[in-house]
Amino acid sequence: MNFLDGLNAKQAQAVEHIDGALLLLAGAGSGKTKTLISRLAYLIGAVGIDPASILCLTFTNKASSEMRERATLLLQNQGIHSPTSPLLCTFHKFGLLFLKRYISCLGRENNFVLLDGDDCKKIIKGFESKIATSTILSAISHYKNSTLSACEVLQNVSDSEERKIAKVYEAYQNYLERNNLVDFDDLLYLSYLIMEQNPSIAQSLSKKYSYIMVDEYQDTNPLQYKILRFLTCTHQNLCVVGDDDQSIYGWRGADIRNILEFTQDFPDAKMIKLEQNYRSTPEILRVANALIEKNSQRLGKVLEPMLESGREVEVCSYESDREEMQAISKKIIHLHKSGVKYEDIAILYRLNGMAKGVEDGLLRAKIPYKMIGTLRFYERAEVKDVISYLRLMVNLNDDFSLLRVLNRPKRGFGKTSEEKLLHGANGRKIREFFENERECKECIGEKNYKTLSEFFALIAELNNALAHSFEKFEDTFTQKIDILSSYPIAEKEERRLNLKELFASLKEELNANKELQEYLNDLSLSSESDKEVSNSVSCMSVHLSKGLEFDYVFVIGCENGFFPLMGDGGDIEEERRLGYVAFTRARRELNLSYVHTRYYRGKASSLPPSRFLYEANLLEDSQEIFTTGAEVMGAGAMVRHKIFGVGRVLEATGKGKEMKVRVSFGGNERVILASFLELL
Structure with missing residues (x-):
């Protein structure tokens, strides 16, 4: 039985490591999943470890399922069938299983209910705090993942707002306990409390799971780290796999020190570096290595290319973000005509707010695409509302659009009135029914008829304003139609910026002599053609691209201020790790671009090229960086x-x-x- 087939020397060394702590420092594209699965199968099939004594923790259900399937297949190919199985699951699934068995230690029943995000929001809103619900929930999540109780937070508050949040945290947790509810963070937080208060339970579990493996260790937070310390209190057989150079989730609590200080936490630990890269060309790895070596908070490794040479990494500058997307679209069309599938192409950006420009550029070029991790811009509720008003300006007989916004914002024309209106129209267009004043008033009443009359007058006023100038139209629209009034306060700013983007886009198209109807038709055509997106360009933030790979990658927005994104409390080393992640998503070709003027969040910004382009030796640090x-x-x-x-x-x-x-x-x-x- 040979579980080492197809492994390089370092991978095989990691697989054959049995007892004692092991840090597997796995660079991007170095085959870490294959190594982890081979080690799991090796422990069971070659060493004879009882599968039930192995615990493997991941961060996603997809990762645990993939590992389970591949390990089972590897064992079956070796003719090994075991009556027991290792526990492969996410940290939070482990917490759920743990609480089902031990939550009685906290004086609670094991028939607790796990809340989803909306449930938690409703509970918080019930406390009627003036602080945004999202802010409170984020703070509570942070406290729990830092193993801080409401009492501990209250004892150490530094300002009045923090005290108010802590009081809500206290009330919220009391509510959960009274009703035997747990939220997502409680799955680990309560598990930690039980093990802390009951060392014998931690020891029992540690003896049960005598071999523990953790994937993506660089993403662990303080709470997960403390749970792992409990689980290894009777042994040191902990194998962690991760890449310090891909630690990009500090903003949500991940602590890079967990991986950097692993050999200090486990003094006898062995560290094996997987540096052979099977994903990217030497040209791509050269710039990735050059960039990441500028970081000081790292254990140090250099990716070694195993593929043949390809094209040099390309850096392009453009006058504007619109020109940037026009050029990228032409390149994508050329690639597709040469036989490249759209699904092998990705466009990455540092900020989700840049997605709008990407979407518009691909729409204009009629390139199929899918937005990953964010709602397509033109499918957002507030954007669809404005578009419905625009459609009515072109066609008052568009009943679909009329019914969408007749009571948005609220005008007292509710569902019952709407049903009466449709019943009275009896298949006729609403505008036609409205013009029969006597019949319409008898059906919906004087008050509703007046509302409908004022609504049609408003559409006429918008058309008159647009005929005068776009500025007059925008002023009239924003003054007369408060689209955002029906949305929660916490969401208004984001939605307001989306509307600002929409009006800017509309203005640009109309200034280019496009008629309003033509603009709307283009949107309708694109939305229809984009329904089938199985073979489409993937567009996403750099954060969401982690773990993925594509033959051709375009990274836009490589300007200081956008990428790296630096503000109050910004971490340049984490930004640099993000750059490293972006670069190493590419298998064959990597294209980076920056612009002289980028329109973002309703205003134009002029920023110099990203410092990362110089640090990766793609631009020379000379006067030429400010040239056209x-x-x-x-x-x-x-x-x-x-x-x-x-x-x-x-x-x-x-x-x-x-x-x-x-x-x-x-x-x-x-x-x-x-x-x-x-x-x-």
């Missing part, structure tokens, strides 16, 4: 500043990000950082 084409922003060049207007460069000093330019704006001389100027 091959021209250098030197003396005599004409430039534009968003406040001071057009001027002429008199002198340029320094280089790279520190380059300063002395400019004459109509005789007024100013010294300005080059990154704030646009070359004309």
